Amino acid sequence: MNEIAVRTRPDGSEQRLSEVYDTALLDLDGVVYAGGAAIVHAVESLAAAREDGMRLAYVTNNAARTPETVAGHLTELGVPAEPQDVITSAQAVARLIADQLPAGSRVLVIGGEGLRVALHERGLVPVDSADDAPDAVAQGYGGPEMPWGRLAEASYAVARGVPWYASNTDLTIPSARGIAPGNGAAVEAVRIATGAEPQVAGKPLPPMHRETILRTGARRPLVVGDRLDTDIEGAYAGGVDSLLVLTGVTDAARLIAAEPRHRPTFVSEDLRGLLAVQPAVTGDFRCGGWTAVVRGDALALDGEGEPVDGLRALCAAAWTHAGEGVCGLDSEKALARLGF
Known part of the structure; x- marks a missing residue:
């Protein structure tokens, strides 16, 4: 069984993800924009990632619009793109x-x-x-x-x-x-x-991954998405790393309860995660200033710090507890403490 199949915690990275990976394979709806408007922090984060040398490719399950139309829309939002940057x-x-x-x-x-x-x-x-x-x-x-x-x-x-x-x-x-x-x-x-x-054909199935690699030529891609059952599972199926952002369909509770093929490599609140180091979760489920623990039939948090670090710690505790299954521990109070 491969490493992704038994993932028990998000990974850490001491370098910015935009420096580690050559290409970001970005979902659009819920990641870059929603309802036609740019998601908060998306435009400036993508510009900074591009300055780091990361290629940006936009990979969408939405088949309604042409690549030319999508590229034009992105450019209007302040994210310069060409039709060849869009894979549908x-x-x-x-x-x-x-x-x-x-x-x-x-x-x-x-x-x-x-x-x-x-x-x-x-x-x-x-x-x-x-x-x-x-x-x-x-x-x-x-x-x-x-x-x-x-x-x-x-x-x-x-x-x-x-x-x-x-x-x-x-x-x-x-x-x-x-x-x-x-x-x-x-x-x-x-x-x-x-x-x-x-x-x-679409994510998470192989035809979409094949189309993406053929069109981008990515050698070390990072899948960036908001959906566990398409973006993250597609990365799992393709054997590549992934970053989940919480600006679309998936909320923190769904992430904690994710089955192995839906567990992302990295977690961030939004696309600023491309520009950040990713704090590692240590063996006792500590991340940043937080420590996650299992108390009875619930997850709990001790400490304080950045909310997303607390979420990473909770994921580690939940995924370890669940193993190859789905975590059924109550996370409501712990997530409320983080503001999720």
């Missing part, structure tokens, strides 16, 4: 389909412009109806205004036996107003209607 699950699923079907195959598109463009890039022909004799169905996030009728078109084709592919199966997506249904929720609707199962 639309690109990953298009390559997956092209590897299995001949050039010129017709693909029923259920999603946004990003998916359509990615299919064109691979020599595939997008179509809009189940009656257009598609050779495959490609389903990706189409934005909050995607008509319900598009899911019906997918269902008609899939029920006829047409191969079905999904860019990703994230059930939720962060927005400026809260957590909204993601592509995985729409995939569930088609699954319920047809009883079929799609081939999935």
Whole structure:
């Protein structure tokens, strides 16, 4: 069993992460922006990481927009980016389909412009109806205004036996107003209607990792994300290190209860973690000025210091207690003390 499978504490680093890793593979929603607006500290942190020599690549399961559109949005936010810096699950699923079907195959598109463009890039022909004799169905996030009728078109084709592919199966997506249904929720609707199962390309599965490495050429990458079940699990599956930031879907309680494949290498409140040393957790679950302990059926903290150091200590105590399982200890009071 590899080291990541039995991780019992976050790692420490005496150097800034931007100096240790050559490329940051950054998720977008919940990490760089939410609902179109930059997340606090993101712009200045990424600029500083770039100055340290770290390459920034943006890896998103959101298949709705083209790389050109995403790069333009990032640049408007103050994060200069080129289309080649953006890797999407639309690109990953298009390559997956092209590897299995001949050039010129017709693909029923259920999603946004990003998916359509990615299919064109691979020599595939997008179509809009189940009656257009598609050779495959490609389903990706189409934005909050995607008509319900598009899911019906997918269902008609899939029920006829047409191969079905999904860019990703994230059930939720962060927005400026809260957590909204993601592509995985729409995939569930088609699954319920047809009883079929799609081939999935996006994080945490290998096609997305392959697409990312092919396009970035990263030699020592660091996956940076806000989701345990996509970003962190994808890093685990790819055998690379990861940094979890608490600006999106995952909160501190979910992190403490993480199963082994969802345990990140490093933990930070936000993208400033790229620029910081990572204090190590010592053998007695001490980090910074905090010491985590197990008292009865609950986690507790002694001491004081930076809240994120306390969280690192709690993770070490919880993950050690859980081993290869999931920690069931009560962490509410300990987290309240940290302000999480």
